[in-house]
Structures are given as C-alpha cells and as structure tokens.
Amino acid sequence: MPDTRPLTIALSKGRILEQTLPLLEAAGLTPYEDVQKTRKLMVDGDVDGRAVRFLIIRAADVCTYVEQGAADIGVAGRDSLLEYQPHVFEPLDLGIGRCRLCVCGPKELVEAGPPERGSRIRVATKYDHLAADYFLSQGVQAEIIHLYGSMELAPLVGMAERIVDLVETGSTLRANGLVEELTLCDISSRLIVNPASFATRKAQIQPIIEKLRSAVEVRDKG
Numbered sequence: 001m002p003d004t005r006p007l008t009i010a011l012s013k014g015r016i017l018e019q020t021l022p023l024l025e026a027a028g029l030t031p032y033e034d035v036q037k038t039r040k041l042m043v044d045g046d047v048d049g050r051a052v053r054f055l056i057i058r059a060a061d062v063c064t065y066v067e068q069g070a071a072d073i074g075v076a077g078r079d080s081l082l083e084y085q086p087h088v089f090e091p092l093d094l095g096i097g098r099c100r101l102c103v104c105g106p107k108e109l110v111e112a113g114p115p116e117r118g119s120r121i122r123v124a125t126k127y128d129h130l131a132a133d134y135f136l137s138q139g140v141q142a143e144i145i146h147l148y149g150s151m152e153l154a155p156l157v158g159m160a161e162r163i164v165d166l167v168e169t170g171s172t173l174r175a176n177g178l179v180e181e182l183t184l185c186d187i188s189s190r191l192i193v194n195p196a197s198f199a200t201r202k203a204q205i206q207p208i209i210e211k212l213r214s215a216v217e218v219r220d221k222g
C-alpha cells in the first residue's frame with residue numbers, strides 16, 4: 001500500500017531556519033504560513049502541488065524526529081549529528097549554519113599550553129560526548145559539566161577551565177576574554193533522511209534532495 005501521509009520535513013528553529021528558507025523557496029518547497037512568526041509547530045505546505053508538512057522544532061531535536069520516523073527528512077547541524085549519532089542518511093551539505101566546534105579557554109590558561117596527560121580539568125559544554133571523546137584521546141581526565149547555552153560564562157565564574165562550543169565570528173569569545181585553543185571540526189547544516197522513509201518513499205524524497213542540491217549549487221555559484 002503506498003504511503004499517502006504528507007511527507008514531513010523537520011526544520012530547526014533559530015538561526016538555521018532563517019538560512020534554510022531561501023533554499024526551500026528555491027527548491028519549490030512552500031510552507032503556507034510564515035514559519036518564523038507562527039506559534040504553530042506543524043505547518044502545512046506543498047512541493048510542486050503535492051502536500052507536505054513542516055515541523056518547526058529545536059535544532060537539537062531534529063535528529064530525534066527524523067531518526068524516529070516522526071519526520072521523513074530534516075535539516076540538522078553537523079554538531080548535532082556528531083554528538084547524537086542518529087541512524088539517518090545524510091545526503092546533502094546545505095552549506096548553511098557554518099561555524100566550527102572548538103576547545104576554548106581563558107587566554108592565560110590557553111597560552112600556558114594544553115592540559116597535560118593525566119591532568120584533571122572541568123569542561124563546560126552541551127557536546128558531552130564529543131568533548132569527553134576528545135579529552136580521552138588526549139589522556140586528560142575531563143569532568144564534563146553539561147550546559148544548555150552561554151558556555152562562555154563557565155570559565156569566567158571559575159566553573160570550568162575549558163569549554164567546547166561553536167565559534168563563528170569569535171566575537172562571543174572575545175567579549176568574554178576567551179580564546180580558541182583548537183578546532184575539533186568544521187560545522188554546517190545537513191539534509192538528513194530517515195532510512196525507512198527513503199526506502200518506502202524514494203520517488204518523493206529523491207526529487208526533493210535533487211531540487212535542494214540544485215538550489216545549493218545555484219546559491220554557491222551566484
């Protein structure tokens with residue numbers, strides 16, 4: 001039996017949403033309401049006249065919705081993908097939400113050199129697994145202090161010696177007297193697809209991937 005539910009697309013709220021909208025428009029994916037203004041979390045729309053629906057959710061939750069099959073496709077930051085390791089396909093780099101995941105700390109501490117093997121440090125982050133893996137690989141005993149945002153504050157109040165967080169312009173670091181120690185990886189947002197949806201709804205999903213791929217290419221050429 002063909003799946004007649006509208007294809008469901010999970011969009012990240014916040015800064016990624018703003019950068020995703022021009023790509024959706026260029027690819028012919030049309031929400032029927034202003035997804036930046038509405039308080040609705042599910043918005044109807046279409047692609048080439050065929051019904052779709054958009055879920056407007058927190059960036060960190062997109063992986064879960066797509067992995068669970070509550071959304072067929074979604075837009076998620078590579079930071080979330082690396083941290084949560086969801087079982088999803090990742091067919092396209094959308095080239096938005098560009099930044100880097102870094103280890104940072106107070107200028108004086110960073111200038112004194114990286115923590116020694118066997119030493120203990122406190123690391124504030126929302127990327128618990130990525131931070132733990134990195135310091136483990138360095139032989140440093142890291143106590144991970146989980147925060148949900150504004151990580152840059154933690155060293156200022158003596159709660160951590162390092163943070164692992166996203167850096168784009170570096171202005172948040174500078175404003176708080178912190179510097180980058182090293183980049184762990186470059187980040188951008190990716191189109192992700194639930195594997196079961198891809199198997200059962202390929203005829204619908206593949207053209208959307210291709211339209212978005214063309215939209216990315218046109219944007220990058222322009």
Ligand SMILES: Nc1ncnc2c1ncn2[C@@H]1O[C@H](COP(=O)(O)OP(=O)(O)OP(=O)(O)O)[C@@H](O)[C@H]1O
Nearest residue numbers: 013014015016058059077078079097098099166168
């Ligand atoms: N400074 C930045 N520059 C570019 N991309 C960023 C930056 N900060 C975050 N991102 C990307 O945007 C995604 C969502 O970040 P955003 O700041 O919108 O939400 P959040 O603060 O992580 O979560 P929430 O607001 O839901 O608590 C991140 O996962 C990352 O991929």
Ligand SMILES: O=P(O)(O)OC[C@H]1O[C@H](OP(=O)(O)OP(=O)(O)O)[C@H](O)[C@@H]1O
Nearest residue numbers: 149150151165166167168169170171172
């Ligand atoms: O290098 P910059 O251009 O200053 O960008 C980096 C900041 O952007 C993100 O925070 P966001 O603004 O999303 O706030 P948050 O701390 O609430 O996540 C990130 O966590 C950094 O704090």
